[in-house]
Amino acid sequence: MSTESFSPQPSLDPASEVPTESSTEPKVPSQSAFPGWRKKSNKPLWPAVVLAMLVVAGLVGVRIYRKLTAATPSGETEEAAIAQARLPVRVLRAQKGPIQGWVFDEGSVWPVRRRILNFQASGDITYVAKINGVELREGDFVSQGQLLATIDARRQESSIDTAVADIQVSETQLNQSRASLLQSQANLEKAKSDLTLAETELRRYENLFDQGAVSESDRDAYINRVDQAAAALKTAEQDVRSAAESIRSSEAGVNASVARLNQNAVDLEDTQLVSPLDGVVAYINIREGEYWSTQYLNAGSPQDLIESAPIVVVDPQSFEVEIELQAGEAGEINPGQRAYVVLEEEVSALQAAGANSQGLLDVARQRGSGGRVFAVSPSQTPGSRGTEITIRDLELVGNLKVGGRVYVWIEVASDNDAVVLPLGAVVSRNQQYYVFVVNEADGTVQQRRVTGGIEGLSGVEILSGIEPGELVVTEGQNRLVDGTPVEVVDRN
Numbered sequence: 001m002s003t004e005s006f007s008p009q010p011s012l013d014p015a016s017e018v019p020t021e022s023s024t025e026p027k028v029p030s031q032s033a034f035p036g037w038r039k040k041s042n043k044p045l046w047p048a049v050v051l052a053m054l055v056v057a058g059l060v061g062v063r064i065y066r067k068l069t070a071a072t073p074s075g076e077t078e079e080a081a082i083a084q085a086r087l088p089v090r091v092l093r094a095q096k097g098p099i100q101g102w103v104f105d106e107g108s109v110w111p112v113r114r115r116i117l118n119f120q121a122s123g124d125i126t127y128v129a130k131i132n133g134v135e136l137r138e139g140d141f142v143s144q145g146q147l148l149a150t151i152d153a154r155r156q157e158s159s160i161d162t163a164v165a166d167i168q169v170s171e172t173q174l175n176q177s178r179a180s181l182l183q184s185q186a187n188l189e190k191a192k193s194d195l196t197l198a199e200t201e202l203r204r205y206e207n208l209f210d211q212g213a214v215s216e217s218d219r220d221a222y223i224n225r226v227d228q229a230a231a232a233l234k235t236a237e238q239d240v241r242s243a244a245e246s247i248r249s250s251e252a253g254v255n256a257s258v259a260r261l262n263q264n265a266v267d268l269e270d271t272q273l274v275s276p277l278d279g280v281v282a283y284i285n286i287r288e289g290e291y292w293s294t295q296y297l298n299a300g301s302p303q304d305l306i307e308s309a310p311i312v313v314v315d316p317q318s319f320e321v322e323i324e325l326q327a328g329e330a331g332e333i334n335p336g337q338r339a340y341v342v343l344e345e346e347v348s349a350l351q352a353a354g355a356n357s358q359g360l361l362d363v364a365r366q367r368g369s370g371g372r373v374f375a376v377s378p379s380q381t382p383g384s385r386g387t388e389i390t391i392r393d394l395e396l397v398g399n400l401k402v403g404g405r406v407y408v409w410i411e412v413a414s415d416n417d418a419v420v421l422p423l424g425a426v427v428s429r430n431q432q433y434y435v436f437v438v439n440e441a442d443g444t445v446q447q448r449r450v451t452g453g454i455e456g457l458s459g460v461e462i463l464s465g466i467e468p469g470e471l472v473v474t475e476g477q478n479r480l481v482d483g484t485p486v487e488v489v490d491r492n
Contacts, residue, residue: 086485113277127288128286137284139281152271173253205219341400341407342360420461440471445480
């Protein structure tokens with residue numbers, strides 16, 4: 001609008017026609033001009049001051065009234081005032097639907113079947129397997145029994161050679177002892193036979209001596225033969241016992257040599273890494289020509305162990321996720337509950353893009369790996385006093401990595417026919433929970449006490465206090481009290 005067309009209206013403010021406070025209020029001489037005035041005056045000052053204030057208030061009231069009556073027809077004044085008093089709110093009509101309660105935490109991925117391959121000896125790495133001419137790498141498939149790496153095993157091989165030679169010597173001695181035993185047993189049998197024959201001849205000559213057919217010296221000669229045969233028998237028996245003892249000693253020598261050979265064979269195996277299963281190389285921390293020491297292995301944590309071990313082989317089809325929950329949350333977890341797993345880096349990217357908790361869960365359901373709670377540890381983890389939860393039966397494992405960090409949602413409760421309201425619709429006052437329900441007839445709100453049930457990521461189950469179809473305030477309720485008139489500006 002131009003300044004030329006604008007015509008200011010004459011003022012209707014009665015205050016402009018009323019004398020001002022300076023013209024009506026009696027002037028009071030200053031104490032400096034009239035020394036001792038307060039002491040000499042017998043009339044109090046306050047009645048005049050009060051009168052002046054009442055006059056000014058009346059003028060202001062008249063002015064306000066005239067403005068209201070001028071702006072609004074007399075029949076609509078009350079309705080306009082009520083409209084101005086209504087508070088804007090957003091509402092939602094309560095209805096039934098599904099809701100799930102979740103426990104959320106971070107965890108680590110581990111294969112159910114994993115083998116950490118470690119040299120039990122120190123030395124130079126002399127061999128690392130090659131796949132298609134390329135030295136073994138992470139992600140390569142290997143077969144059960146396949147030799148993957150070795151370290152310098154000359155000392156162990158020399159010990160094996162020595163043990164084999166010792167076995168040969170011991171076996172030779174054993175064979176000799178067995179042969180000696182056989183000879184001793186044969187000598188024993190001959191000694192027994194010689195004694196029997198000597199005893200028979202002695203009896204015959206004793207009969208002849210008794211008949212006077214032979215002399216005493218002839219008889220005595222056969223007595224000496226019996227004594228000699230008996231002595232020979234004792235010697236043969238001792239030889240048999242000695243031969244048997246020699247066999248036992250030789251057998252012990254053979255066993256000791258075999259034991260040393262077995263130990264040396266184990267020592268040789270300690271210089272070799274052989275895949276115990278058909279799987280995938282998850283970690284490899286060695287190279288041919290490098291030196292390896294058993295002190296390099298870091299067993300501080302499972303992750304430290306696999307990251308420092310020479311080679312880790314896993315079964316790529318059997319991953320599990322381990323999380324640690326505090327006692328309050330762990331009490332809600334039971335085997336068989338549904339779980340969703342998604343990689344940490346994927347969640348981080350979504351969070352950076354502004355995704356909320358419900359959005360992250362939707363992504364976990366769509367692109368993550370679904371699984372089930374496999375086990376809930378009956379004991380608490382030392383130090384953290386947490387409870388370890390294991391999740392298995394993961395459906396999608398192609399994007400999971402050994403030791404990788406993931407986010408996990410576990411469904412701990414669900415109701416497919418619940419009255420559900422947004423979390424923001426519920427207010428807490430005096431340690432009680434309330435919602436505001438709009439009376440659609442007069443546009444006022446009623447404060448209702450409610451009882452909550454399952455709390456989801458963005459909504460809560462209302463067990464009592466609300467019926468389906470009622471209009472509930474979802475935004476703006478913090479300014480409301482029971483009976484407040486409202487204006488619905490948006491319906492969800």
